[in-house]
Structures are given as structure tokens and as C-alpha cells.
Amino acid sequence: MPDSIESLVRDLTSDDRAVRTAAQDALVALGPVAVEHVLPLLDDRRASGGDSEGIAFFRRASHSTVPHLQEIRRRGPGSLRRPALRALLEVGGEDGLDSRDRQVIERLVRIKLLSEKQDRVTLPRETRWLAFPADELEGAVGALGLHDLRPATSVMGVAATTVAKDSIETEAPDGRRVDAFRVFITPEFKGWRLVYGDSFLDAVGGPELAEKISERCGEGHFYNIDTYHNANVWWIARKGRVVRGHSTYADSEWVGDPLPFELTYIEADADDPFLDPDLVERYSExxxxxxxxxxxxxxxxxxxxxxxxRGHGWLATTHPAVPNRLFQGALPI
Structure with missing residues (x-):
């Protein structure tokens, strides 16, 4: 390896941010020449928990590195084939893969879906999500305007919609710039399916989407747990309208009349020595x-x-011209 490239790659792991930035700028300028030297750094996580310097390099170098990465996938060296696949996904999503690599990923997803039925699935709770009756999948897909549904493991779907970049700007038929989002619908759990998609829920609005779902499916829920701002939000919509909701910092904190299950908490006896007085006051409404x-x-x-x-999860997008394969990033499976 030329000393200049060797030195730049070494500088990518420096504790000094300015040194790392300068090294990355120089390597990006070199383009394909630096590919094989940076690939081994893909899994070196930053101390802050962010992406590795290797990933940052490939995202910046972008399409100039694709032909060389594709050549490594075909001819090796063998030790770099796996990181080359990840780099291609980071640069251009599945759209940058050839048909053989796409088939490899599809086969791996099918295998993982089989084992998922024997493993415990973890769904995040400190975020936002929708819920709808599981037997109304088709209605929910229509209500949310989803396209390009494809089977996905739960770890894959959650990462795609809460960790990875989950929006792409595109052009509408009338020439306007619009955002397309990626959405994950979970497998069925106890008669319900959940919907994750941070950017989608933020852009359109969770309560509005819950209402849309309830028009088609009879019932739709939106939940948001924001521990950073100590905020709690939930909305229950039935047959097209919100019947009950709570939002910590809204001008009107409560919407609708208490639901039957809430009455147990509202009517709690403040003089009961076994109850926490603070909780009794907290649930008074x-x-x-x-x-x-x-x-x-x-x-x-x-x-x-x-x-x-029951069943499996689905990845989908919100725009017919933006399929899943265009979203950048390597997802865990």
C-alpha cells in the first residue's frame, strides 16, 4: 500500500476529529484507488456510537466506487467480498447490486423468517407506532397508501424505519418535490399488527393516520413515548374519528371521554393506604x-x-415510484 494512503487510512481512526475529516476528504478525492484500503474499516464504530469512518467514506465517495466494489464482489479478494456488499448497500441500496447478490439477500431473509418464529422478537417501545386489527392488513395498506410490500424480519424492519434513513425526496407527476417514506408492518401479535416509520409518522401525523386506518379497518391507534421530552401521546380512533386521546403538552391535554378501562384509575380511592397518592392524582383525569x-x-x-x-412482517414505501431497493443502507437481517 502506498505510504500516503496507508497514512490517510491510519488517520481515519485518529481521536482528533479534524485529522479524521482531513483524511476522509483526501481519500474521497482518491476515489476507487482507496476502496480496498478502506473496506476493512467498515465495522470500526465511532466512539460516539455513530457510523464507522469507512461507511462515511463510501457514502461520500458514492457512485464513483461502485464499479470497483462490484468487481470485488465478483473476483475477490475473498476477505473483502462481505464488506464490499455492505458498502454497495450503503452507497446505492439494493439498486447497486447485481441479480446474484439480490437473490442472496432474498434467500437469507426467507431463512431468517423461518427462525424468527422460534425466537423472541423485540419491538421498540420508546418511539412512535400505529396499531390496527391484524385481519385488516389489506385495509391498512390502502389507508396508508403503501406500495412495494416485501417480506422482512422484525429486526430488519425496525432498523429500516427507526435507525436507517427512511425517506427519499422525489418528484411528483406535477413537478413538485415530495418525500417518499419507508414503513414497517410487524407480524401479528395477539390479533394486532403495529406500524413503524419515524419520518412518515412525523410528516403526516400519527393521529391523522390512526383516523385514516380506522375508516378502513374499524379501529386505529397511535402511540408515542418520548422519554427525552418526558412526553406521552396516545390516540384511539374508531370508524374514522378520534374517540379518546392524550398529549402531554397539548393545549387540550385530553380529547374525548374516558374509556372504560380508565375508570378504574380515575375512581381510585385517594385514602387507600396501599395506593401511591401521586399516582392517584396523576390518573385523576x-x-x-x-x-x-x-x-x-x-x-x-x-x-x-x-x-x-403469526405471519411475518412487511417493508413498504409510500410512493409508487420509490421502491424499497432505492433506500440506502445495509440492514441487519
Missing amino acids: GVTDPDMVALKLSVEPGRMRPAAM
């Missing part, structure tokens, strides 16, 4: 905790038991 509401009315995310799971 209704239940504020989204996870408690989900537990009572649909399904609470967390570590889900295999016995409670």
Missing part, C-alpha cells in the same frame, strides 16, 4: 402512559413471545 393503554387495548411492544406471533 385518565391514563397518561401510552404503553399502559397499548397493553389494555391492543398490544404493548417489547420482547414478544413466539407463541403470540
Whole structure:
């Protein structure tokens, strides 16, 4: 390896951010020449927990590195074939893969889906999600305007919609710039399916989407647990309208009348020595905790038991011209 490239690659792991940035700028300028030297760094995570310097390099170098990465996938060296596949996914998503590599990924997903039925699936709870009756999958897909549904493991779907970049700007038929989003629909758990998609829920609005789902499916829920801002939000929509909701910092904290399960908490006896007075006061108008509401009315995310799971999850997008294969990033399977 030329000394100049060797020195630059070594600088990518420096503790000094300015040194790392300068090295990355120089390597990006070199383009394909640096590919084989940077590939081994793909799994070196930054101390802050962010992407590795190797991933950052390939995202910046972008399509100039694709032909060389594809050549490594075909001819080796063998030790670099796996990181080359990941780099291709980071640069251009599955659209940058040849047909053989796409088939490899599809086969691996099918195999993992079989084993997922024997393993505990973990669904995140400190985020936002929708819920709808599991037997109304087709109605929910129509209500949310989803396209390009493809089978996905839960770890893959959650990463795609809560960790990886889950939006792409594209052009509408009338020339306007619009955002397309990626969405994950979970397997069925206790008669319900959940929908994850941080950017989609933020852009369109969770309560609005819950109402849309309820128009087609009879019922739709939105839950949001924001521990950073100490905020709790939940909305229950039935037959096209919100019947009950809570939002910690809204001008009107409560919407609708208390649901039957809330009455137990509202009517708690403040003089009962076995009850925490602070909790009695907290629930005096209704239940504020989204996870408690989900537990009572649909399904609470967390570590889900295999016995409670049916079917598999689906990745989808919100725009017909933006299929899943265009989203950048290597996903865990």
C-alpha cells in the first residue's frame, strides 16, 4: 500500500476529529484507488456510537466506487467480498447490486423468517407506532397508501424505519418535490399488527393516520413515548374519528371521554393506604402512559413471545415510484 494512503487510512481512526475529516476528504478525492484500503474499516464504530469512518467514506465517495466494489464482489479478494456488499448497500441500496447478490439477500431473509418464529422478537417501545386489527392488513395498506410490500424480519424492519434513513425526496407527476417514506408492518401479535416509520409518522401525523386506518379497518391507534421530552401521546380512533386521546403538552391535554378501562384509575380511592397518592392524582383525569393503554387495548411492544406471533412482517414505501431497493443502507437481517 502506498505510504500516503496507508497514512490517510491510519488517520481515519485518529481521536482528533479534524485529522479524521482531513483524511476522509483526501481519500474521497482518491476515489476507487482507496476502496480496498478502506473496506476493512467498515465495522470500526465511532466512539460516539455513530457510523464507522469507512461507511462515511463510501457514502461520500458514492457512485464513483461502485464499479470497483462490484468487481470485488465478483473476483475477490475473498476477505473483502462481505464488506464490499455492505458498502454497495450503503452507497446505492439494493439498486447497486447485481441479480446474484439480490437473490442472496432474498434467500437469507426467507431463512431468517423461518427462525424468527422460534425466537423472541423485540419491538421498540420508546418511539412512535400505529396499531390496527391484524385481519385488516389489506385495509391498512390502502389507508396508508403503501406500495412495494416485501417480506422482512422484525429486526430488519425496525432498523429500516427507526435507525436507517427512511425517506427519499422525489418528484411528483406535477413537478413538485415530495418525500417518499419507508414503513414497517410487524407480524401479528395477539390479533394486532403495529406500524413503524419515524419520518412518515412525523410528516403526516400519527393521529391523522390512526383516523385514516380506522375508516378502513374499524379501529386505529397511535402511540408515542418520548422519554427525552418526558412526553406521552396516545390516540384511539374508531370508524374514522378520534374517540379518546392524550398529549402531554397539548393545549387540550385530553380529547374525548374516558374509556372504560380508565375508570378504574380515575375512581381510585385517594385514602387507600396501599395506593401511591401521586399516582392517584396523576390518573385523576385518565391514563397518561401510552404503553399502559397499548397493553389494555391492543398490544404493548417489547420482547414478544413466539407463541403470540403469526405471519411475518412487511417493508413498504409510500410512493409508487420509490421502491424499497432505492433506500440506502445495509440492514441487519
